[in-house]
Amino acid sequence: MPESHQDIRTMLENRPATNPASGRRNWLGLKTLYLREVRRFSKVYIQTVLAPVITTLIFLTIFALAIGRLRGDINGVPFVQFLAPGLIMMAILQNAFANATSSLMGAKMQGNIVDTLMPPLTSHELVLAYASGGATRGLAVGVAVTIAMSFFTSVAPSNIFLILFHAIAASYMMAMLGVIGGIWADKNEQMAVITGFVVTPLSFLSGTFYSIERLPEFLQTLALFNPFFYAIDGLRAGFIGQSDSPVIQGVVVMCGVNIVLWIWCHRLFATGYKLKA
Secondary structure, eight states: OOHHHHHHHHHHHHSOOOBGGGTBOOHHHHHHHHHHHHHHHHTTHIIIIIHHHHHHHHHHHHHIIIIIHHHOOBTTBOHHHHHHHHHHHHHHHHHHHHHHHHHHHHHHHHTOTHHHHSSSOOHHHHHHHHHHHHHHHHHHHHHHHHHHHTTTSOOOOSOHHHHHHHHHHHHHHHHHHHHHHHHHOSSHHHHHHHIIIIIHHHHHTSSSSSOGGGSOHHHHHHHTTOHHHHHHHHHHHHHHSOOSSOHHHHHHHHHHHHHHHHHHHHHHHHHTTTTOO
16 A cells, blocks of 8 residues: 555544544644644734733823823722723733634635634534634733733732633633634625724723713613623723622623624534635
């Protein structure tokens, strides 16, 4: 038998055995795809991690110098200290979303998405790998921004469990939203629509720079339907011990949104929507 045929036969015999119905998962494939997603952004860390840190610090500086002294305290908390958790969460949300969208969009536009779909990976494993890769970048940026901000304002945690939960839940939420956007969009213009008309407005209208208690009653009610608000409000509660909504309500909403997004992502991969010719 030719050597090339022997190599192929050996590869087939040694490929990971997967049988989801009996609980056998392709952990090697899942790990490989996840590490590929992490290496994608870690190799260009200046662009994917350091750049968002600089951008967030510029936001903090502008608001601290231009508004901070005029705004005064918010519910007894200095404005800059109130603002910091919102900026941290905004950086987490944007970067978790960007990692998933850029990966899938790049694979589709270059025509190598088939390399991801051919291995014996289930739809759940694909969702977990892509979402975990995006969440890892979001969390990495969040940690970097928090460390950088600690030199300019107090970011001492009040409840570490709330911080961890909302940071992780928000990262996965945006990564899965990025997976959905990356699968749906066929070109950069369509992705710009999602970013410009969904992600950015929901980020800025979620209480990042203000307390919703100062909004008219109608806008307060409207804010409660924005999942980004609960992500920012929960993280802020973890840092300063104050929130605009009940903490348990935010936890339930974040869990519910993530479950819905997971089912949606799984369905897209399972049906091959815009992925299989």
